[in-house]
Amino acid sequence: MQTDFVTMAGLDPKHITVILLATFSVILCAEAVPGWEKLSKEEELDLDRQLKLINKPAIKSFQTEDGDVIDCVDIYKQHAFDHPMLKNHKIQMKPTTIPKGIRNHESETTYKSLQYMLGNISCPQGSVPIKRATRKDLIMARHIKSIGFNHPTNTNASTSGIDEGGHHYAGVAYRAFVVGGRANINVWNPSVKVNQFSIASMSISKGPKQQMNNVQVGWGVNKALYPDGSRLYTYWTGDGYQKTGCFNTLCPGFVQVSTKIHLGLNLRPVSTYKGSQFHIAVSIQQDNSTGNWLLTFFNEYVGYWPKALFTTMADGADYISWAGSTYSIITDPTPTMGSGHFPKEGGYGISAFVNSIQIMPNRFYKFVSPLYYVLDTFADVPQCYDVIKNVAKDPNWGAYIFFGGPGNCTFQ
Template sequence: MKGEVWGLMGLREISLLITATSFLFLLLPSYGVEGEMATLSREEDLELDIQLKLLNKPAMKSIQTVHGEIFDCVHINKQPAFDHPLLKNHTIQMRPSLFPKGMIHGASLSRVRHPQIKLHSGGCPRGTVPIKRTTKEDLIRARMISMKTSTSSSQLHSLNYPGYHRAGITTTGDNVYYGAKAHIIVYNPPVSGLQYSQALMWIYNDAPNHDNCIQVGWMVDPLIFGDKATRMYARWTVQGSGCWNTFCPGFVQVNPVTPVGSIIDPVSTYNGSQYEIIPIVFQDRLTGNWWLSYNARNIVGYWPKALFNSLDSFATGIAWGGSTYKPMNEPNSPPMGSGHFPDEGFGRASFMGGIQVVDENGSFVALNESIIANYTDKTNCYKVGLNSMDQFGSYSFYYGGPGGYCGY
């Protein structure tokens, strides 16, 4: 099972099979792609309005970003997370009980900058959190995903699933983990139609019949997000169902200023300025909740332990790298990362560094090189290489490529 870890990555089937309120998405009768939305009848339009009232919670304040998105400041106890049936009696945890010790940044990353990922004007008022407002277009695209995906559960575990390609590193062996971090350089690879391209860190427990995972990183996906911007994203799945960001119940947002799903701006350019995000995911050993932070000081929120049935205890493996998807009827796959191969080096190829994991003692530690395996399935399109360990105990590697005709 460990060797099949990347076969699950980015599967759109999972993004639809969302618990609780997500069943509303499946009721939609019409859809469109690339901004060409189908014409709705008056009855269909009214049905969407009803669904939006159920999905969008009352807001104390609304904030429109420079990109035109609207985040509603929802009372922290009324956010969508608590529509999940497993979280009806959940008590909010505002801060982690403990933060893992020993985190290092790695000297190799001093050449990068950090994009602004916070809402302007100080974010949401005290006692509220930002939740991205769901639109009619969001609901219609959700229907589009459901109609385009019909894979069986057995195919979800296939490394050779047509259209999905990935390159990166994975842990091997029978170790357990309680968190991980990475510095991920951010790009905006071009995609079209139903394609996507992402860079991510994946934490999982592959106990038999209990495939649980958490994914964090950046992504360009017009079908999920409605545009071709590069966004931070966070996703969880349990046995084929789960959710992106706060689109539906699950993730508990506690940060009033930094919402999941934000557009990352600016992004890196080839041979130009380099920008990074630093996702950190770790388990609170007292509560069992899995926390998400973007650098050590910017706690965003958490996935409650109750959502999981194997990851509630620990993770059995972690992967880092890139993933792309294209429909079977399209000949070419999109670029991954910067769109250049690893041998071009820093500032040109995609880079992940400062990589560490959290051990059983609750400390960030360096990866043991003996349990790391490189992985890529289409070396004519995407590669991984130039792996290294620095004197500070952080691991790094380069990955990605131009895509194009990769075969299936």
């Protein structure tokens, strides 16, 4: 129950590691967690200045039962347009073309986008819902470079078998020209400690390390930020995670359009072992007319990353992956991934899955299921987390993977 409380006026395989490590770089800095309460007065003032820039004046605000504050912000005054490349940007209110081939078969155990909408609460006309940024969000973001970029980036994730500075992953990748991808991602609440993270996501990218462009979407669990469980997240970069890009809307870039779904929303209910299974249906595709990269949640057009943000991905991408990932400081046992059970233990209801995996391989704007042999599996530590791929005869499943594992691995 929300409460109305305020009214105001060609990618090389070695780059798998780069992409997945950067996901954690944006969201988590485990080493920083113990120091959250030790900020200096100057640091606190600096965070407050940043929050003032990010959190635009709200026409109306709501507090959710999870403690989030959702601001209804004038769609033309959202933080995205503080980006210098978007000063004269014209908002794309809807996709130019609706892609063909998307499967959204409903069942009793399938998430409906309606579950995540703001219920009886709606933003005034001309405004969009945006989760209000907090100090914790910014503390995470300011440590982007302290995790991930000090680890090897020239290792093939599928064969390394070593600890990549606490980061681990298992999934499949498609390496060829694409202008979009989609999938149903099974949602769980993996067991993690405060200084750990576990996610499942779809990531699209192009370019060498220093010029890599990337957009991604999925769910993540991190108790330090969100003690109540799995959340929807996005991330983007336009320069290999050097100076551009961020988690959700913490920096100018992503343009929110939906009045119903916001980034960072709580995903529940979640799947249970040998019980009910739930998933989120997500897609990212480049608009044929504008070149913007559009994000869809089930059938709801959420928003987009403008073409102006990108260089190598201005005209398509050449890499897409669907994977589970975890992070833990290397002195601690690793957290669970997905359901916490290996794919070999069983299928549906036992191990986490990503199904109805589809790609948009050309500009005919049609999603298709990739062939079995073009999907490359990768699992850097299969003794901790593993992946199995297949293509089902059932069109509701199509190309799919089961992934994950119990973790609890140590490397020191």
